[in-house]
Amino acid sequence: MINSKTTHTLSVYVSNKPGVLARIAQTFSRRGYNVESLVVSPAIDGNFSRMTIGVSGATEGLDQIIKQVSKLIDVLHCSDHTFDDAVTKEMGLVKIAVGSEGRGEALQIAEHFGCKAVDLTEKSIMLQVVGDPDKIDALMGMLQKFKIIEIVRTGKVVMSRGIETT
Amino acid sequence: MEKITMDGGQAIMKSLEAEGVEYIFGYSGGSVIPIFDAMMTTNTNIKFVLVRHEQGAAHMADGYARATGKPAVVLVTSGPGATNVITGIMTAHMDSVPMICLTGQSVSWMIGKDAFQEADIFDISMPVVKHSYLLSSPNDIPRTIREAFHIATTGRPGPVLIDVPKDMSAGPMTGDLHAEMDIPGYQTHENGEINAEHISDIAEALSTSKKPLFLVGHGVMISGAQDAMREFAEKLNVPVTTTLLGKGAFPETHELSLGWLGMHGSAYANKAICDCDLLVNIGSRFDDRILGDPSKFCKQAKIIHVDIDPSEIGKMIQPDIHCIGDALKVINALMPHVSELNTTEWLRKLDGWKEKFPFKFKRQGELKMQHVIDEFYKLSEGNAVVVTDVGQHQMWAGQFYKTDHANNFLSSGGAGTMGFGLPAAIGAQFGRPDDLVICFCGDGGFQMTLFELATAAIHKLPIKIVVLNNHYLGMVRQWQELFYEDRTHGVDLEGNPDFVKLAESYGIKGFNLRRSGDVRRIINAALDYNEGPCLINCECEKTDNVFPMIPAGKPIEDMLIEAPKPHVKLEKPTGST
Ligand SMILES: Cc1ncc(C[n+]2csc(CCOP(=O)(O)OP(=O)(O)O)c2C)c(N)n1
Numbered sequence: 001m002i003n004s005k006t007t008h009t010l011s012v013y014v015s016n017k018p019g020v021l022a023r024i025a026q027t028f029s030r031r032g033y034n035v036e037s038l039v040v041s042p043a044i045d046g047n048f049s050r051m052t053i054g055v056s057g058a059t060e061g062l063d064q065i066i067k068q069v070s071k072l073i074d075v076l077h078c079s080d081h082t083f084d085d086a087v088t089k090e091m092g093l094v095k096i097a098v099g100s101e102g103r104g105e106a107l108q109i110a111e112h113f114g115c116k117a118v119d120l121t122e123k124s125i126m127l128q129v130v131g132d133p134d135k136i137d138a139l140m141g142m143l144q145k146f147k148i149i150e151i152v153r154t155g156k157v158v159m160s161r162g163i164e165t166t
Numbered sequence: 167m168e169k170i171t172m173d174g175g176q177a178i179m180k181s182l183e184a185e186g187v188e189y190i191f192g193y194s195g196g197s198v199i200p201i202f203d204a205m206m207t208t209n210t211n212i213k214f215v216l217v218r219h220e221q222g223a224a225h226m227a228d229g230y231a232r233a234t235g236k237p238a239v240v241l242v243t244s245g246p247g248a249t250n251v252i253t254g255i256m257t258a259h260m261d262s263v264p265m266i267c268l269t270g271q272s273v274s275w276m277i278g279k280d281a282f283q284e285a286d287i288f289d290i291s292m293p294v295v296k297h298s299y300l301l302s303s304p305n306d307i308p309r310t311i312r313e314a315f316h317i318a319t320t321g322r323p324g325p326v327l328i329d330v331p332k333d334m335s336a337g338p339m340t341g342d343l344h345a346e347m348d349i350p351g352y353q354t355h356e357n358g359e360i361n362a363e364h365i366s367d368i369a370e371a372l373s374t375s376k377k378p379l380f381l382v383g384h385g386v387m388i389s390g391a392q393d394a395m396r397e398f399a400e401k402l403n404v405p406v407t408t409t410l411l412g413k414g415a416f417p418e419t420h421e422l423s424l425g426w427l428g429m430h431g432s433a434y435a436n437k438a439i440c441d442c443d444l445l446v447n448i449g450s451r452f453d454d455r456i457l458g459d460p461s462k463f464c465k466q467a468k469i470i471h472v473d474i475d476p477s478e479i480g481k482m483i484q485p486d487i488h489c490i491g492d493a494l495k496v497i498n499a500l501m502p503h504v505s506e507l508n509t510t511e512w513l514r515k516l517d518g519w520k521e522k523f524p525f526k527f528k529r530q531g532e533l534k535m536q537h538v539i540d541e542f543y544k545l546s547e548g549n550a551v552v553v554t555d556v557g558q559h560q561m562w563a564g565q566f567y568k569t570d571h572a573n574n575f576l577s578s579g580g581a582g583t584m585g586f587g588l589p590a591a592i593g594a595q596f597g598r599p600d601d602l603v604i605c606f607c608g609d610g611g612f613q614m615t616l617f618e619l620a621t622a623a624i625h626k627l628p629i630k631i632v633v634l635n636n637h638y639l640g641m642v643r644q645w646q647e648l649f650y651e652d653r654t655h656g657v658d659l660e661g662n663p664d665f666v667k668l669a670e671s672y673g674i675k676g677f678n679l680r681r682s683g684d685v686r687r688i689i690n691a692a693l694d695y696n697e698g699p700c701l702i703n704c705e706c707e708k709t710d711n712v713f714p715m716i717p718a719g720k721p722i723e724d725m726l727i728e729a730p731k732p733h734v735k736l737e738k739p740t741g742s743t
Contacts (some may be wrong), residue, residue: 015351019298026292030293056532063480064481066478067476067477071476071477073297073352074350074351075351076350076351078193
């Protein structure tokens with residue numbers, strides 16, 4: 001489970017060139033940092049992409065690795081948003097095994113977390129949740145009382161508040 | 167836009183010519199035949215040197231670049247040709263040497279399908295290049311080559327690899343030969359403003375220091391700042407030590423010079439590190455060979471780090487003050503803010519150490535490597551380009567061949583690549599045809615790339631190839647003797663060939679040097695020989711050890727200035743290699 005205390009959220013703006021992801025991944029893995037989540041999407045200008053990377057590892061030393069990532073030719077900039085108040089969101093899908101008996105309670109929990117039931121069968125419910133990673137963790141905790149069949153999370157995306165770009 | 171019809175290979179040659187390339191070092195093969203053909207069908211002044219192994223090509227381009235400051239090109243075929251250059255690329259990368267490496271690749275529609283001689287060199291090389299490309303259209307060739315040279319030679323230099331699928335070099339090129347670069351993410355910190363606040367902080371720190379010390383690295387020579395560095399040190403009257411790769415960034419015969427520091431550097435430079443109150447590092451990356459134990463390094467002093475690469479600041483040592491920028495620009499920015507310091511007492515103390523702990527050896531008895539190197543230094547009046555291999559002889563070459571000029575001491579420092587010496591010397595001699603090139607090798611390292619004797623012979627390069635032959639992998643044997651209770655294993659080079667006969671079989675003049683009494687005579691004869699390369703096989707004392715020595719991972723204070731007494735048991739080193 002992602003623990004936001006030791007996981008850093010980095011935003012990396014890159015040229016859309018082959019190999020750029022491998023170079024970034026290599027920089028982290030060589031120094032013992034584990035990439036926990038990764039979201040890549042095209043920027044407004046299609047020549048560039050925005051990556052949001054969740055990495056876990058020692059906070060001390062991370063600054064230096066950010067500098068190493070920034071140094072890569074295809075990286076325009078890399079910044080750590082762990083400790084600023086940028087907006088961080090993630091989406092998760094969770095499928096639980098529940099028949100008519102527990103369904104009411106499951107939907108109640110879902111409603112509390114603002115989830116949508118996106119698939120419903122005799123024996124299962126699939127819920128969609130959007131929010132900051134802590135909220136998703138909390139939902140998953142509450143659903144432990146049911147039999148969770150599977151969970152998929154997108155990994156977080158981050159955007160700075162205000163007029164500035166991330 | 168200039169539109170010409172040519173094939174990709176021809177576009178490569180034209181683009182290389184536009185970059186002012188003088189030499190291509192390489193080896194052919196199926197996937198690069200179109201490029202070799204383009205050498206014949208385009209009219210350029212670029213000279214091609216056929217090597218005997220691709221590793222040799224990479225070290226030649228490396229030696230050429232270290233000796234001249236200009237990049238050369240490596241051209242090899244796909245698969246094994248490409249993987250054979252990895253050691254050479256890594257060696258250049260570790261020491262920030264510019265290089266352009268063109269590797270052939272299978273045709274693009276076969277990539278990833280285990281085509282004949284396909285190796286995924288783009289990914290294999292990724293951790294050891296400054297940048298790399300896999301061409302996907304012949305029209306991208308001019309832009310890619312322009313970017314590659316720009317990236318390789320600016321900021322902190324390094325190798326750039328371009329993987330060229332055969333259909334890229336054989337296919338038609340209809341793009342613009344003068345295409346613009348497109349690398350928005352590349353910042354060199356070369357032309358950036360030097361932070362004025364950092365400059366005044368450094369000047370302030372210098373003005374209040376009683377025992378200042380400059381630590382100067384390879385970066386100063388890359389920036390061409392050696393003259394400014396000298397002026398700067400002289401103006402301030404501050405002593406200077408260099409790294410091994412920094413030899414030549416400040417004249418070693420200068421009265422302010424403490425020579426080079428680190429594991430086998432001078433005792434007085436290492437002692438100065440432990441005693442200074444301000445250490446100003448310009449253009450060195452605080453390599454572990456000079457730190458010993460990083461957590462105990464230079465604790466008593468304020469530390470300043472000047473580097474062009476922001477990611478070096480705080481990587482090994484957290485400085486009190488740092489400044490990012492090109493060494494020459496930083497020194498020039500500092501110059502008007504500093505004035506002579508009263509360092510008389512400090513310099514007197516250092517002079518005392520210089521007198522008390524000089525590098526030394528015995529000229530009598532069995533032949534010593536130090537003796538051979540020292541005599542070469544004297545007889546060549548310190549004016550040679552010295553190229554070393556890796557091992558004990560490398561350290562002694564550093565100690566006894568003093569370097570007064572930039573780019574005159576070429577050695578694989580960061581990588582410690584055995585086999586570097588001979589091919590790098592060949593590259594250096596191609597780049598500096600009028601200068602004396604002396605190559606000091608161990609018998610181990612020499613045998614890793616000795617096939618390049620053919621290349622030296624064919625081109626009649628007047629290199630002095632000095633094989634300092636102790637019949638051992640001497641440096642490893644020294645560690646086993648000192649730290650592993652003399653359990654020598656895997657270091658006896660039994661089976662060495664007769665190096666003189668070997669040289670002669672390539673048509674190279676050979677000399678044997680066996681006795682200390684003959685050193686001067688034989689070296690004079692070798693220096694007088696000018697019809698091509700010559701090899702001097704020096705039968706040296708087998709079990710000599712290099713001192714001073716800071717055991718790897720130990721604090722500098724634990725330096726062994728000379729051999730420990732026989733009964734002294736030393737702990738196994740905790741630092742890397
Ligand atoms: C390619 C490579 N393999 C192994 C080593 C490890 N190594 C460092 S020094 C050394 C011994 C070198 O022996 P030699 O070339 O005879 O020189 P000497 O130390 O005797 O002067 C070895 C094996 C290395 N540096 N490079």
